[in-house]
Amino acid sequence: MSELTIQEARSIIEDQIEKLKKRNKEPEWMTKLRYKAMDAFFEAPHNDPVIKDPLDYIAKTEEEMYPEVKSLDELPPDMLALLDRLGIAEVEKKYIAGLAVQSDTSIVLNDFLKEWRKKGLIVESMEDAVRNHPILKDLFLKQFNPYESKLAAYHTAVWNGGIFLHVAQGLKVPMPLHLFFLIQNSAMAQAPHIIINAEPNSEIHLIEGCTSPVLVRHSLHLDMTEAYIGDGANVKLSVLQNWPEYVHTRPMTRARIGKNAEFINTTVGLGTGKSNIANPKYWVDEGGYVELNGIILGQKDFYVDLGGEMNLDASGARGLNASKSVIMDRSSVITRGIIRANAPKTKGHISCDALILNSEARMETYPGLVSQVDDAELSHEAAIGKIREEELFYLMSRGLKEEEATQLIVKGFVNPLLKDIPMEFVIEIRKIIEMAVSGGM
């Protein structure tokens, strides 16, 4: 725990809750939930190997916080220079202009969303949604319990930002919806809460771009996502992360996948970051399917530990957990998916592949399979290795420089998991990989 006394810590969190309650004009049930989570915070178990106490990450002075900005143009020059160098700003400006932008606690909605709202697509900031949609009382924090971990409790007590995405029964949204976590100037932690409620037979693809920097130095990003995928619905959630190297991120994602529904969850972690520990959990009903694709580029001192628990709870449920890691510098990557076959005729597969590009980099993989029935099919495969010299020599014999050949192999290596990512992002991702492999980050 931090050096604060429990009384001091409680009073800091209480102040924050009261401030959020007032600013958001929250219904009473939400404030109650925050206070309940605050109580849980002091009792819940905590076993994060890096974050000793989330309260250690509070910005204490004005200098530790960047000023709030409304668009990319207002970004501090050093951030903007980095984004420009990556060629990111162009792509994301387009999305900011075209779709939804989250700026701290408000979402800028544009014409596109107004039109689709009539058809049954709701995209609202979580603060607005909590006031506007009573259904949230039945969805908010129904897949987590604040007593299960200190970080879940802390998130729940001080959550701020995030969105509510509701897709009406049968509504199929044909293009990806991009949510861009632009700015967050809370002193406590960046803790957006995302709820996806896809009604039966609906279709949507949500892209969360966390490419933009967290603007509090040494900051903690604690997002929580709860997805409800109705029977027959088809939902894709792609999360693109590109954190600056002082950010610790602890994404908490859970999803309930209905009968014959599909949930494709892709995470692309390209930033350096300080640490990223995640263990998403999925429960899959009869005939449902869940896919977790993880692409990790480990750079500098990045510490990444990615789990993923799939519970195949009814007949015919299926799960696929695939990860591809490229590990460089002194970074350390651990993957540990687990699939539980709890019902007959279920199928699951875990695959973990890693390329280690440096002798100081470190990779560990611990997949788990659990079968409690006699007619499930579970399998896993993994391969950790370096770039094969034959492959490198072949490309070099074709006239490529070693660096270009390495870039090409690394891009080819991660490519299979990028199938659901729109092309402009794939181009951006490839550019980041090229720069990383050339040591240019």
Place this chain on the structure above:
Amino acid sequence: MSELTIQEARSIIEDQIEKLKKRNKEPEWMTKLRYKAMDAFFEAPHNDPVIKDPLDYIAKTEEEMYPEVKSLDELPPDMLALLDRLGIAEVEKKYIAGLAVQSDTSIVLNDFLKEWRKKGLIVESMEDAVRNHPILKDLFLKQFNPYESKLAAYHTAVWNGGIFLHVAQGLKVPMPLHLFFLIQNSAMAQAPHIIINAEPNSEIHLIEGCTSPVLVRHSLHLDMTEAYIGDGANVKLSVLQNWPEYVHTRPMTRARIGKNAEFINTTVGLGTGKSNIANPKYWVDEGGYVELNGIILGQKDFYVDLGGEMNLDASGARGLNASKSVIMDRSSVITRGIIRANAPKTKGHISCDALILNSEARMETYPGLVSQVDDAELSHEAAIGKIREEELFYLMSRGLKEEEATQLIVKGFVNPLLKDIPMEFVIEIRKIIEMAVSGGM
């Protein structure tokens, strides 16, 4: 811990140590080691999910112990009937007659061993060896520490039986040497200590047959094996277990594999048993190779948890961990190999395959790969499933009954890992599988 006070427990163990010291005419260093281990027993960590306290397994009355017997003919009729039904007695009688028999604490040596002794092959009961060979002071308990676990400490304090196998430099023993754990009437636990010291460039194949029953009901089998495989040596250790269903077994095996040496460790667990938890550890030097083959037939309420840690500590070291499990009835099998690539140009592979024959059976697999270098190659694969119906139908269409078809498939499934087992044992193993699959055990 048991219901005994520490003082009572200490006095029981002390009595046993004093008895062993006197009976074995032990050198002082050994008795000191036992007492040191007794101290460790009360401090060492203990996290066995089944055995709360080894002292709970002491035979307290004469009825709980079978009388000591000298040959299979003297076995209690029910045991003998089981062995006869399995056709085991014949094979093993042959080995008993031909090679070495361990009867409690003494080994019967025959002409074969006398002749090979002149060439540099030493096979002695551990009790004799401790008196006769000062080198044991440098080998005994050099790969374990009694403070690492309560079971390691308990074994060390009360070890009884086991053998010392020494193969002189360059000596190649052309036929497998069979060690048969026949009888053990210690009240404490069956705790044989085995040391294999294979000098450089030697070759030997040791088969441990634990097919014979442990004769104390509800008993605990706590064997410890320390293998020293010299540079260029080639050692095979095959362990055939066929425990009665009241036996808990906790084999502790560790091996140091020298430069360009090879150690093939095969474990065939065919009995029902009550529980079997093992986590052998291997350290492999430059160019060395270790292979752990595990064949598990899970029957009745058998609880099996098989690990296996391979440390590839120098350039070119390689490791292979392969297991095949057939899981029936209400049995539960967990496999969790781990391979650590700690040096360049190392290679490791883990494979776990399981056939689940029953809806109450349970399988879990958690392989682990850790790479700290950029030019290791590590991989794993696993498949858990049932017998494929196409395969069954194909065989049945050829005139086989379902039971016969199932037997054939199961035998084919485990076959690849039996490559180092002599044919007479393979026949015995196949017979046990047939009986198990037919529900005849």
